[in-house]
Amino acid sequence: MTKTVNNRAWLFVLPVFAIVAFSAVLPLMTVVNYSVQDTFGNNQFFWNGIGWFQELLDPSTELGGRFFDALWRTLLFSAIILMIEVPLGIAVALSMPREGWPVALCLVLMALPLLIPWNVVGTIWQVFARSDIGLLGWIVNHLGIDYNYTNDSLDAWVTLVVMDVWHWTSLVALLCYAGLKSIPDAYYQAARIDGASRWAIFRTIQLPKMRRVLLIAVLLRFMDSFMIYTEPFVITGGGPGNATTFLSIDLVKLALGQFDLGKAAAMSLVYNLIILAICWLFYTVMTNVDAERERVEA
């Protein structure tokens, strides 16, 4: 479908532009403002130039070390999450029932964790993983494995990863399911006539058809795990020690806990720029995939 060029379309976009600019640009300007100033309290600010940024990006300083530690932790967490949730989501999507009421039932049950407020998700797992009153913690401990997510950093990580898999795998699965539903039956018939194996069908028909939705899934999962805050805050509070202090948690500690506005603002901006860069990368890949698909279909 070719679109007509019409600059008056801006009139339609203007309200959205206004409301998002009000919510995004104004606050961001405040952040920029704080990031180049220092304060001794009493609302007296003075110019600090790029001082905070230099400190932040230098791992040898206290602030810089803390920032890079949190950054690596967050990246590691996102990587683990993607490596588990994407294959698992595909497997679940392939296991969806074909038709009838089981489809609706599975869809509703799968979507349920997605609509639970994030701190309630945290609470659920905080309780579920406790060794005294939680089913999971109790079972694991009775299997003879010493498990306590408030003391042991590895246990804390495992708890958070399992929690996130529980919370978000359905999103990947639902996206993949939507992609699978768009494959015409004729493709499968052709594959059957050719005597294609189950694996060949997956590799050459299902996976390519899912590529676009998988991209969306990876994008959403990466972004949301990269800015995860509420669940670890509720479950571990960033501990034990700093073991699960992800970027968002560190940022909120810095900004609302210590009221180190300059440092927090500089950190916010760098954090935002990282997200922006990755987002741009995904967007470019996605538009390229789209263009390619249109060329193929044309």
Place this chain on the structure above:
Amino acid sequence: MTGTMAVGASETKPIAAPMAANRALSGPRVSGRVVVMTLYLLFLMLPIYWLLNMSLKTNMEITSGLTLWPREITFDNYVKIFTDASWYSGYINSLTYVVINTVLSISFALPAAYAFSRYRFLGDKHLFFWLLTNRMAPPAVFALPFFNLYSAIGLFDTPWAVALAHCLFNVPLAVWILEGFMSGVPREIDETAAIDGYSFPRFFLKIFMPLIASGIGVAAFFCFMFSWVELLLARTLTSVNAKPIAATMTRTISAAGMDWGLLAAAGVLTIVPGALVIWFVRNYIAKGFALGRV
């Protein structure tokens, strides 16, 4: 989902072909698929069951030992929530800002999505990308500036502050989803309506909106969902009068010295609105998650 329609349509044709295709697809692995699905659903439901289980127990029973189901079912925890204003007002506050936000997001996003789906204009791609980045911006970055901003304009501690703040990520999302659905409607419909003498607003309301009704439903579902589950901004922007239920929960645990049963009951009640909404949109969920563009 279109799948159910397709199944219905194929009943007039010989049904053997799709069935055979399905068999080719699943082969002897039918049991394997059922096992995967059952295990996955079990994994999803266990923690929720545990919460429900706890909410029906007394605190005595919870702390005295592990029981797989409540020995004596008690509804005291629920009664307390429904009779104590400091508890149930939290639900009302949450639902208020969620509804305001959903209405705002959809009504702002509709014309913009139309523009993106039908026209090319100066800076359209950049604008679309910029909108998308706001969906991806970490709320933690915005918590403090939002606090300053909404305090300055006197909206702090009102549902409007939270509703407007959530527009930051819900408006771009709604534009994205609606644009996908609108692109699926052929342009010829716009042109035919114009030839038939429909003015643009009348065309949009009477003809176009019914055509993308499912898209609007899906977009509304997503706005509802992301506004309902978000807590960081909602908690930062409210103190007493508009405090969301999720924040009420965290506050009361520490004050009451771990009232597990009450906490669990409040948690169960936060799941209910989501479950209801899912039930209504279940046939569109999968397509909606693909943002209307599979």
